[in-house]
Amino acid sequence: MRGAIIGLSGNAEKLLAPAFLTAGHEAACLCGDLLELEQAGRLFPRAAAYEDSETMFSKEGRLDFALVRCAPERRFKAALRALENRLHVICETPFCFSSSDLEELRGLASKNGLVLAALQPWERSSAWLALEKILNGGLLGKVRWAEVQLLLPGPAPAGGITAAAGWPAFSMLLGAVRLPPTALAARLTPSPEPGGAPGDSAAAFQVHFSGADGFVHLLSGSHAARTRLAAAGEKGRVDLDGGILRLDINGVPPETILMRDSLSDAADQPERLAGELRDFSLEIEKKLPPGSGLRNARYCVKLLKNAYYSVAVKSAAVPL
Structure with missing residues (x-):
């Protein structure tokens, strides 16, 4: 094409x-x-x-x-x-x-x-695929808690770190909890002035689900790009920290697995973008279901919009 x-x-x-x-x-x-x-x-x-x-x-x-x-x-x-x-x-x-x-x-x-x-290239990393296999297999049971930390090197991106990194972080959280979010509380640092453009270098969010809680932390100025995702249910816990996956399941000895890549690596790898473009072509050719390329998009947009609203009204939690 x-x-x-x-x-x-x-x-x-x-x-x-x-x-x-x-x-x-x-x-x-x-x-x-x-x-x-x-x-x-x-x-x-x-x-x-x-x-x-x-x-x-x-x-x-x-x-x-x-x-x-x-x-x-x-x-x-x-x-x-x-x-x-x-x-x-x-x-x-x-x-x-x-x-x-x-x-x-x-x-x-x-x-x-x-x-x-x-484009959600992190979903093509071996780290994400391993995490999906754990979640799809029900090894954790029903996920009750999840946390995403996304660290970026260098100064805060133009428009703030929430605008730059909020979508992928929220999408990862939604992929772990697998429930619709019901409310959100947000804190941006520095907090935008009323009517001013955001320029946050750090951000923290608590996302409420029916039966689960989620947390997202974003930070610029880190020494290196790093993404960490942890989730826990009644049967066990998983922690994907960079390229190291730790799995602790009830009745099974804890495991530590070194992955080939990490969630942070995916955005800079041409083969991940190529994979996204190929699936895009398959959807155009009707070989994938309509909407396949908009995974979690509706909720990611809602969470982004209400993150700024939560900060503006200084609300403990904004219903979604």
């Missing part, structure tokens, strides 16, 4: 070209700022380059899909314009911060017979 890449920042140089090649797609055009286009042009010499998406959409007539990976606050508009131009869309997360925006995208995709999908 012929695709447009909207947004070329971050690790685009080592990630996009091998991922597109592995997935069997052509990057027909690129959209980004001038410096990004100059750098990416070396990797995609045959791709047309545009500094704005409106010009790209008006001039490019033979595109199948758009990969949206621009700044989080610009992704909703970019995805909407791509869908309006009859393109399938796959987005880095988060690509919207309200349920109404998500439903607008989903409604337009459905109306035009298009696929809308979210």
Whole structure:
């Protein structure tokens, strides 16, 4: 398929070209700022380059899909314009911060017979697959408690760490608890000024479920990228800390397993992105059920929106 890449920042140089090649797609055009286009042009010499998406959409007539990976606050508009131009869309997360925006995208995709999908490459890591096997096998029993810690190196991302890392952290938590969330309490540090843009470098959330409690901690300025997920039920406990998985099940000696990778590694590995692009193609070809590429999206958006609301009203818990 012929695709447009909207947004070329971050690790685009080592990630996009091998991922597109592995997935069997052509990057027909690129959209980004001038410096990004100059750098990416070396990797995609045959791709047309545009500094704005409106010009790209008006001039490019033979595109199948758009990969949206621009700044989080610009992704909703970019995805909407791509869908309006009859393109399938796959987005880095988060690509919207309200349920109404998500439903607008989903409604337009459905109306035009298009696929809308979210990139969640951590679900392709051996660490996540091992965790899923434990949860699917019922080894923990009913999960009553879960916690996700996501640490990022360097300064806080533009827009705050909640905007940058809240979606993957919430999705991991939902994947562990496997219940719909009912309420949320949030704390952002520093807390945004009334009417001001978020710039949080750390965040803590308590997510209430019917019969379970979940906790998420986000931190920038760490010495290294690190993701930890722990969960416990009446039969046992699992702790996935980086690439080390610890399993303690009732009646079985505790195990410690060294994984090939970690949840933090997945975002920088071209083969994970290629896998997401292949499944995106399968959904377009109707070989996967509709909505397969929007795992946990509805609840992730709800949690993000209500995280900011909880902080604004200084609420102990905001019902979802």
